[in-house]
Amino acid sequence: MSSLNTAFLVRAGTKLLWILVVFFGITIISFWVIHLAPGSPTDLQTDMNPQATPEVRERLAKLYGLDQPLHVQYLNWIGRLVRLDFGNSMSGDHRPVWDKIKERLPLTFGMNLVSLLLSLAISIPIGVVAAYKQDGWFDRVSTVFVFLGFATPSFWLALLLMLLFGIELAILPISGLKSLDYDSYSMFGKLSDICLHLTLPLFIYTFGSLAGLSRFMRSSMLEVLRQDYILTAKAKGLPTRQVIYKHALRNALLPVITILGLSVPGLIGGSVIVESVFGLPGLGQLFYQGVMARDYPLIMGNLTLGALLTLAGNLLADAGYALADPRIRLRKRDA
């Protein structure tokens, strides 16, 4: 038992160390790239102002700490980060970056979570059936849809849906989170108003991960169906249903855990596009605005958050995999 614990501690320690390395790697690269690029946030504030002399620019740069060497700026930034202080936004309202992120996090996070659950609920059955009846009609039809899904730009599909449901049929709102007269609605009215506004974005989010997930599920299932223990189960005379859903599916789901962990960066990128098309006040839109205004602290805050979420996704995937797979969970106990 104690050998299990030490082995576990060593593994967890290595993992944590590795996460720190990746985290610093990502933030250093981002910081470097963003600050080396020509142009600075002070440009936008001074370009429009004919009275802005070089001295004014210098004073502004000093105010933001932009006159210091890059590594000093980075260390300062890290020092504040430890206290969850991402600095103040350099554009617009100059509010703390963390406050801005905090108020937009629930929408983006919630949308991604719901759509992920939806696409899992759809793609797992598709993958299972397609694999079990490989080359059957369902497999062929779903393969065609997978290829079309991979090739469809999500923002184009969004435009088409807006055209159909928002303009031709006029049954769904196409932009924003709330109607103009939102405040006059009842409790229930408010809720359904938001749900209506989120219908199309949610569809686009879900569609985005559907093709990849069902394809992945299919090949994972094919792999498992080839294993000897499936043959054994069948030879024992177990009902097909039980072989597929109990023996095969459980094993085929394992790699999906990993894929989910790895899909976080894609989801983050996707939210920039979806939120921009539908005008949703989420993190993606915040990041887009930050980029347009060259708002260093805001951009770094978002990149850092994205990196942290990605790392958390990886970690959860590892832990989930270990929990779900007794071969990994019990590896050391046997030895």
Place this chain on the structure above:
Amino acid sequence: MTTTTTTTTAIPGAPTARRRFWQRYGMLAAGIGLVGFMSLIALAAPLLAPYDPTALNVEILFQPPSQAHLFGTDGLGRDVFSRMLYGARVSLWVGFVAVGLSITIGLVLGLVAGYFGGLIDELVMRLVDVMLCFPSFFLILAVIAFLEPSLVTIMVVIGLTSWMGVARLVRAETLSLRERDFVLAVKLAGAGSARIIFVHILPNAMAPVLVSATLGVAGAILTESALSFLGLGVQPPQASWGNLLMDGKEVLGVAPWLSVYPGMAILLTVLGYNLLGESLRDILDPRLRR
């Protein structure tokens, strides 16, 4: 009952040979057809375009598709069909240059890491891990906004953020190739590392790279269109399928045709490269045959 018995006794992944043949080469033919068609259009754009893609004409704003203007005109009276033909050039160009760059980086790093192993391998692979953890679309957006969006910036940035898959692939391939007898033989004959890597290992590792390059073109075209759609890609008046859609979005209710056709062009092109890539994988890489 009979159907269940046949499906359960058949070895999964072994359909009849004839069906396999048609499936594989049908996909290949469709892929080649689509890719060839789009490339042809891109190359011959100046010959095919009925109008100058940037010529303004205030008398024909927002004309719906007609015989004179196949895909209609936009808010500045420009011919959408002509603009789309020129947009095909952008997609083709971005696809090839960005992928060329990412393949070059991935090949070199993968070969070096796999061949030398040890510390170099460790460093390269950790760099790959870091890059894979990047919310890369975020980074691409940030970098492009700072560097002034242009065709060149997009190609370079896409190339620099998409080499990791190739590096991993080539490294794995190199790891197994370097242990093979023919490498030992070349070594004994006195060949240097560079010669072994580039003359003897590289050609043997090319098949999976070709597949991933083809699929990479599809990815690069999608990324470019997304960036242009956000206004951070190809800048007007130059036309790209992505920025045509950006224009269309603003006038969705007035001129829906602006939002329909360019997306279809993206879909068909990406579909073509994906079909080509998947069937190449099927043909070139017997280990991945399913």
